[in-house]
Amino acid sequence: MSNILEVKDLVVSFHTFGGEVQAVRGVNFSVPKGKTVAIVGESGCGKSVTAKSIMQLLPKPPAEYKQGEILFNGDNILAKSERDMQRIRGNEIGMIFQDPMTSLNPTTKVGAQITEGILKHKDVSRKEARSQAIELLNLVGIPQPEKRVDQYPHEFSGGMRQRAMIAISLACEPDLLIADEPTTALDVTIQAQILKLMKDLQNKTGTSIILITHDLGVVAETCDHVVVMYAGQVIETGTVEEVFETPQHPYTKGLMKSVPRLDQDKKQPLIPIIGSPPDLMDPTEGCPFFARCEYAMEVCRDHNPSFEYMGGNQHASCWLHHPLAKASE
Amino acid sequence: MFRYTLKRLGWAIVTLWAVITITFLLMHSIPGNPFAKEGTMPEAVYNNLQHYYNLDKPLVVQYGLYLKQLAQFDFGPSLKSKTITVNDYIVNGFPVSLHLGMQALVIAIAFGLIFGVIASLNRNRWPDYVSMVLSIIGISVPSFILATFLINFVAVEWGLLPVATWSSWSHTVLPSVSLAMMPMAYIARLMRSSMLEVLGQDYINTARAKGIAKHMIIFKHAIRNAILPVVTVLGIITANLVTGSFIIEQIFGIPGMGEMFVKGIFNRDYPVILGSTIFYAAILIFLVFIVDIAYTFIDPRIKITGESK
Amino acid sequence: MMKNNEQLTKEMFQKVHDNFEHAEKINRPSVSYWADVWRRIKENKLAMLGLILIISLSILAIIGPYINGYSYYEQNFMEKNLKPNAEHWFGTDQLGRDIFTRVWYGARISLFIGVMAALIDFLVGIIYGGISGMASGRTDNIMMRIAEILYAIPYLLMVILLMVVMEQGLWTIILAMTLTGWIPMARLVRGQVLQMKEQEFVQASEALGAKTGWVLRKHMIPNTMGPILVNVTLTVPTAIFAEATLSFLGLGIPAPQASWGTMANDALDSILVGNFYQLFFPAILISLTMFAFNVFGDGLRDALDPKLRK
Ligand SMILES: Nc1ncnc2c1ncn2[C@@H]1O[C@H](COP(=O)(O)OP(=O)(O)O)[C@@H](O)[C@H]1O
Numbered sequence: 046m047s048n049i050l051e052v053k054d055l056v057v058s059f060h061t062f063g064g065e066v067q068a069v070r071g072v073n074f075s076v077p078k079g080k081t082v083a084i085v086g087e088s089g090c091g092k093s094v095t096a097k098s099i100m101q102l103l104p105k106p107p108a109e110y111k112q113g114e115i116l117f118n119g120d121n122i123l124a125k126s127e128r129d130m131q132r133i134r135g136n137e138i139g140m141i142f143q144d145p146m147t148s149l150n151p152t153t154k155v156g157a158q159i160t161e162g163i164l165k166h167k168d169v170s171r172k173e174a175r176s177q178a179i180e181l182l183n184l185v186g187i188p189q190p191e192k193r194v195d196q197y198p199h200e201f202s203g204g205m206r207q208r209a210m211i212a213i214s215l216a217c218e219p220d221l222l223i224a225d226e227p228t229t230a231l232d233v234t235i236q237a238q239i240l241k242l243m244k245d246l247q248n249k250t251g252t253s254i255i256l257i258t259h260d261l262g263v264v265a266e267t268c269d270h271v272v273v274m275y276a277g278q279v280i281e282t283g284t285v286e287e288v289f290e291t292p293q294h295p296y297t298k299g300l301m302k303s304v305p306r307l308d309q310d311k312k313q314p315l316i317p318i319i320g321s322p323p324d325l326m327d328p329t330e331g332c333p334f335f336a337r338c339e340y341a342m343e344v345c346r347d348h349n350p351s352f353e354y355m356g357g358n359q360h361a362s363c364w365l366h367h368p369l370a371k372a373s374e
Numbered sequence: 375m376f377r378y379t380l381k382r383l384g385w386a387i388v389t390l391w392a393v394i395t396i397t398f399l400l401m402h403s404i405p406g407n408p409f410a411k412e413g414t415m416p417e418a419v420y421n422n423l424q425h426y427y428n429l430d431k432p433l434v435v436q437y438g439l440y441l442k443q444l445a446q447f448d449f450g451p452s453l454k455s456k457t458i459t460v461n462d463y464i465v466n467g468f469p470v471s472l473h474l475g476m477q478a479l480v481i482a483i484a485f486g487l488i489f490g491v492i493a494s495l496n497r498n499r500w501p502d503y504v505s506m507v508l509s510i511i512g513i514s515v516p517s518f519i520l521a522t523f524l525i526n527f528v529a530v531e532w533g534l535l536p537v538a539t540w541s542s543w544s545h546t547v548l549p550s551v552s553l554a555m556m557p558m559a560y561i562a563r564l565m566r567s568s569m570l571e572v573l574g575q576d577y578i579n580t581a582r583a584k585g586i587a588k589h590m591i592i593f594k595h596a597i598r599n600a601i602l603p604v605v606t607v608l609g610i611i612t613a614n615l616v617t618g619s620f621i622i623e624q625i626f627g628i629p630g631m632g633e634m635f636v637k638g639i640f641n642r643d644y645p646v647i648l649g650s651t652i653f654y655a656a657i658l659i660f661l662v663f664i665v666d667i668a669y670t671f672i673d674p675r676i677k678i679t680g681e682s683k
Numbered sequence: 684m685m686k687n688n689e690q691l692t693k694e695m696f697q698k699v700h701d702n703f704e705h706a707e708k709i710n711r712p713s714v715s716y717w718a719d720v721w722r723r724i725k726e727n728k729l730a731m732l733g734l735i736l737i738i739s740l741s742i743l744a745i746i747g748p749y750i751n752g753y754s755y756y757e758q759n760f761m762e763k764n765l766k767p768n769a770e771h772w773f774g775t776d777q778l779g780r781d782i783f784t785r786v787w788y789g790a791r792i793s794l795f796i797g798v799m800a801a802l803i804d805f806l807v808g809i810i811y812g813g814i815s816g817m818a819s820g821r822t823d824n825i826m827m828r829i830a831e832i833l834y835a836i837p838y839l840l841m842v843i844l845l846m847v848v849m850e851q852g853l854w855t856i857i858l859a860m861t862l863t864g865w866i867p868m869a870r871l872v873r874g875q876v877l878q879m880k881e882q883e884f885v886q887a888s889e890a891l892g893a894k895t896g897w898v899l900r901k902h903m904i905p906n907t908m909g910p911i912l913v914n915v916t917l918t919v920p921t922a923i924f925a926e927a928t929l930s931f932l933g934l935g936i937p938a939p940q941a942s943w944g945t946m947a948n949d950a951l952d953s954i955l956v957g958n959f960y961q962l963f964f965p966a967i968l969i970s971l972t973m974f975a976f977n978v979f980g981d982g983l984r985d986a987l988d989p990k991l992r993k
């Protein structure tokens with residue numbers, strides 16, 4: 046098996062005061078070993094919920110895994126006990142969060158936050174763990190790691206903190222690294238450094254990466270596969286070339302036009318997608334993109350298209366690819 | 375760090391000076407003088423007393439003399455009992471009050487934290503409701519009411535525990551509990567909301583993503599951070615404990631400083647009121663100072679800026 | 684879905700044009716800020732219980748003393764220390780006064796002190812804090828230092844001291860309590876003002892030429908009033924508590940007037956002779972009132988800041 050992770054028909058809901066929020070509604074994608082897969086989509090479309098589901102970090106309640114499987118190295122993660130999950134988290138799957146300013150514990154030394162995971166998963170002494178932490182800080186490009194290891198997060202800049210986060214997540218050399226918008230909160234120049242760092246580390250360790258991002262330029266540059274999410278569903282997947290060259294879903298096309306890309310001509314005007322994603326509290330039967338789609342057809346109003354093979358590695362869910370649609374053109 | 379300590383110390387001294395001055399002026403602003411009331415006193419005795427208490431000198435001089443006295447930890451003589459000084463009262467009463475206060479403080483902090491943590495970990499389930507109902511009752515029932523209810527039921531009706539005097543440990547239970555209830559409730563509420571906030575922070579997810587077990591996360595990451603706001607209010611809580619103890623000591627007949635203070639009020643014994651107010655204020659200001667400094671040790675973010683948040 | 688395939692017809696694949704209107708319709712009807720707060724507070728059962736209690740206690744404070752025909756000061760030595768009965772619903776005290784009547788008379792005094800103290804703290808705090816926040820710079824610094832020093836003096840200690848010095852009376856108590864009581868409010872107001880001055884939308888609307896009055900009404904007041912209102916609500920129980928404590932120390936309202944605190948104090952000896960009910964009624968009412976204001980204040984805070992509740 047060459048896929049390290051396969052997410053199959055995942056459905057996750059939140060039970061809130063107002064009712065059931067269907068945050069993830071049947072997500073399918075896989076991560077090949079050693080590759081980088083991007084998850085893109087507007088905010089609120091379920092990217093973080095999907096990522097946290099893989100780590101089983103969602104609090105239950107209010108979250109409920111209603112359906113589906115998440116196969117990690119062939120084992121269904123959703124069926125594992127909390128104890129087993131604790132062995133997997135940090136050890137086999139690492140995770141980096143969006144905001145480095147809040148994702149480190151302010152009252153604990155950075156070094157201690159790195160060694161915590163090492164001591165949990167590896168049979169090493171405190172002293173060894175500490176020297177590993179220093180090594181890791183060095184690896185992620187933090188100068189004077191011997192001094193830095195005893196400092197607190199507030200003594201680090203934002204970029205440094207994110208480097209420290211990467212050190213934490215890589216401390217036990219996980220097979221899969223999930224980075225949930227790791228650069229969104231950082232300056233542009235630092236974003237590039239952090240991404241380069243992740244890429245370099247991947248080349249060294251062979252880790253597979255799931256990279257959640259808004260930045261299609263980043264996707265084009267650093268990723269192998271793309272998963273496009275909308276309203277809790279995957280609406281298109283494929284290799285980076287396929288999705289960028291021949292986007293099959295109107296939403297993907299809109300996304301391409303609406304966000305700035307580092308790899309593209311600056312002069313090209315940005316065209317935002319009008320409207321906003323549907324309320325996941327009570328989603329319609331039809332295609333969730335219906336209300337915002339310039340190619341919308343009658344069928345889209347009440348029927349949600351299925352996820353279809355588009356050739357190559359590409360899949361998409363859109364009625365435009367139905368034979369009848371092609372015929373009526 | 376050193377500069378911060380020095381600055382805080384400076385503040386403590388200025389505050390104490392302000393308290394002394396305000397109290398002094400208040401006490402001397404009372405119309406007439408404390409001996410005028412005791413009508414039948416011979417003129418010579420009156421003059422002697424005036425002289426003895428420095429009341430015949432101008433206010434500024436009295437103020438200067440009083441400050442000088444205070445600098446030597448001398449709170450002066452009492453008005454009502456000529457043989458006893460305010461210092462005697464403090465020396466006799468303070469250890470008892472300290473015992474009561476510490477016992478109550480320990481109960482308040484320990485149970486307050488426990489209830490707060492349990493409530494936050496069981497949000498919207500019965501342990502949460504029980505803790506919160508208890509703490510709402512705690513902040514709604516003044517200590518003297520709780521004390522009288524406890525005396526009526528636990529001591530008088532059911533005869534479970536003794537009241538009055540301060541002779542054995544079992545005598546200390548009811549007063550300590552009465553005194554501890556309100557600060558305990560306050561700490562429990564504060565700790566609960568603080569815990570809930572911390573548990574929602576990203577770094578808790580980071581810790582979970584490292585595979586750390588839940589109880590370790592609660593102790594090492596959650597409680598450690600959630601306790602910070604509780605530490606900052608310890609000064610106020612202690613102040614409330616002290617003022618609460620006036621009444622508790624009075625109700626239970628405990629021979630502490632509070633009882634002496636209240637007696638001083640009843641007798642209009644101004645040196646006693648003045649002296650004990652300053653003594654209380656000094657202790658509280660000192661405690662707040664200690665809490666401020668201690669805070670810099672438990673919250674590493676404070677050190678670098680040298681300012682509290 | 685594929686299973687729907689059989690029903691698919693060619694007509695269904697006609698392009699539609701009205702779909703964008705849907706997209707615009709998503710905007711929910713905007714409810715006014717206070718209506719929204721009120722709706723949330725109504726959902727909070729405990730807060731509503733508090734509100735109902737506050738209203739009932741206020742009504743009883745007004746009409747209570749007239750209900751059973753006794754007066755609060757009338758002594759009747761034939762009817763001393765009567766347990767609650769059909770004539771005297773809450774019994775009589777050691778001077779033969781009707782406790783039911785006295786308790787509601789006491790409610791007037793206690794509630795009046797609580798509400799007045801809160802209002803005065805509110806006014807002084809708004810003025811002091813507002814000036815301090817608006818002035819900024821040195822004035823602000825000096826004003827806040829003064830407040831800080833005054834605040835370091837333990838509140839109840841200060842109040843007790845003032846009451847020793849001043850002549851006992853209703854207004855003296857209120858004065859004593861508000862003399863340093865306004866400080867937390869002033870700090871809060873100052874903080875809010877500073878925060879407001881920073882807020883982009885205020886600057887933006889000023890830049891767009893909005894009238895100051897409009898900015899105040901539309902942005903400043905709703906945004907700053909929340910925490911201030913909560914503070915006012917929670918000052919009431921603090922003041923009632925302080926008054927009860929003072930009375931308990933014999934520094935409260937002079938007889939024959941009575942507050943719950945003085946009644947509890949008078950009744951203290953009654954426990955030992957088995958007349959616990961004399962203490963019970965004022966004690967329960969103090970606690971109920973504090974409970975009501977505390978839970979209502981909490982509910983208000985939650986309703987004003989829904990983020991906290993989630
Ligand atoms: N704890 C929660 N309770 C209720 N709803 C939630 C919760 N977490 C996320 N959601 C909802 O799930 C949806 C997807 O959220 P998320 O995965 O965070 O989006 P994003 O793609 O921006 O990462 C959103 O509509 C959000 O409102």
Ligand SMILES: [Mg+2]
Nearest residue numbers: 089092093225
């Ligand atoms: Mg997200």
